Amino acid sequence: MLLSSLSQSSRYAALHPLFPRAFEYMRNTDLHALAPGHYPIIGDDLFAIVEHMPGRARAEVQLECHRRYIDIQLVLEGVDEMGWKPLADCCEPVDDYSAEKDIRFFKDAPTSWIATPPGAFCIFFPEDAHAPLVSTGSIRKVVFKIAVSGGK
Numbered sequence: 001m002l003l004s005s006l007s008q009s010s011r012y013a014a015l016h017p018l019f020p021r022a023f024e025y026m027r028n029t030d031l032h033a034l035a036p037g038h039y040p041i042i043g044d045d046l047f048a049i050v051e052h053m054p055g056r057a058r059a060e061v062q063l064e065c066h067r068r069y070i071d072i073q074l075v076l077e078g079v080d081e082m083g084w085k086p087l088a089d090c091c092e093p094v095d096d097y098s099a100e101k102d103i104r105f106f107k108d109a110p111t112s113w114i115a116t117p118p119g120a121f122c123i124f125f126p127e128d129a130h131a132p133l134v135s136t137g138s139i140r141k142v143v144f145k146i147a148v149s150g151g152k
Contacts, residue, residue, distance in 0.1 A: 001084050001114075001122060001123065001124055001125070001128045001130070002122065002123040003114050003116065003120065003121075003122050004120065004121060004123075005119055005120045005121075006023075006026060006027070006074065006119050006120070006121065007119075009023040009026065009027075009121075010023070012123065015123075016070065016146060016150075017150070018042065018045060018046045018146045018147070018150050019072075019146065021041065021042065021046060022041070022046060022072055022144045022146060025041055025048065025144075026074060026142070026144070031050070031074070031076055031142050032076060032077075032140075034048075034050045034142070035050065036050045036051055036052050037049070037050055041144075042150070044147065044150075045146070045147040045150030046144065046145070046146055046147070046150060047144075047145050048142050048143065048144050048145075049142065049143045049145065050140075050141075050142050051133070051139070051140070051141050051142075051143065052077075052138065052139070052140040052141075053133065053138065053139060054135075054137075054138050054139075055078065055080070055081075055133055055134055055135025055136060055137055055138065055139050056133055056134055056135075057134070058081075058083065058110075058113070058131075058134055061083060061131040061132070061133065061134055062094060062105045062106060062107065062131060063083060063085055063090060063105065063106040063108055063110060063129040063130060063131045064103050064104065064105050064106070064129065064130060064131065065087050065090070065103070065104050065106075065126065065127075065128070065129045065130070066102045066103060066124075066126060067097065067099075067102060067126050067148075068102045068147060068148055068149075069102055069126075069145040069146060069147060069148065070123065070124065070125050070126070070145075070146040070147075070148060071122075071123070071124040071130070071143055071144070071145060071146075072121050072122075072123050072143070072144040072146065073116070073121055073122050073123075073124070073132060073141055073142075073143050073144075074120075074121040074141060074142045074143075074144070075116045075117060075118050075119070075120055075121070075139065075140075075141045076118055076140040076141055076142065077118055077138070077139065077140035077141075078118070078135050078137050078138055078139040078140060078141075079115055079116065079117050079118075079135055079137075079139075080115075080116045080132060080133060080134065080135055080139050080141060081113050081114065081115045081116070081134040081135060082113070082114045082116055082122055082130055082131060082132045082133075082134060083109075083110025083112070083113055083114075083130060083131030083132075083134065084110055084111065084112045084113075084114060084122075084124075084128060084129070084130050084131075085106075085108055085109075085110045085111045085112070085129045085130075086111075086127065086128070086129070087126070087127045087128060087129045088127065089108070089111070090106040090108045090129050091108065092106055092107035092108045093105070093106055093107075094106060094107055106129055108129070110129075110130075110131055113134070126148060
């Protein structure tokens with residue numbers, strides 16, 4: 001898991017072949033003008049999901065993880081206090097992994113909470129369980145989904 005600001009994104013571009021394209025899209029697109037929804041960038045290998053919704057309380061969220069995609073979650077408005085726990089330490093699954101939706105949920109409590117302000121992003125790799133959309137206000141964000149095996 002990484003937390004940084006968009007102004008520092010070039011430091012992380014080498015971590016995956018599609019990260020440079022994702023960061024380029026972030027810098028060169030008026031993300032605030034995008035309506036909530038799904039935006040393809042490079043087919044199923046790289047796409048963006050714009051969300052705008054009320055935040056939830058810590059007690060209402062569940063940790064989630066993904067196998068096929070890395071998340072870069074960029075906050076545009078509000079503060080998203082995302083929960084985090086190493087996937088290897090999660091021991092209370094809610095259900096089996098859904099290959100169709102690339103998600104699995106856990107009842108475990110996060111070990112850390114990351115207050116992510118506007119202009120900052122968190123990167124969650126498959127080994128990172130995370131609980132997003134925690135706030136007392138509304139959150140507007142873009143989640144970039146990067147295929148683990150994409151760009152090779």
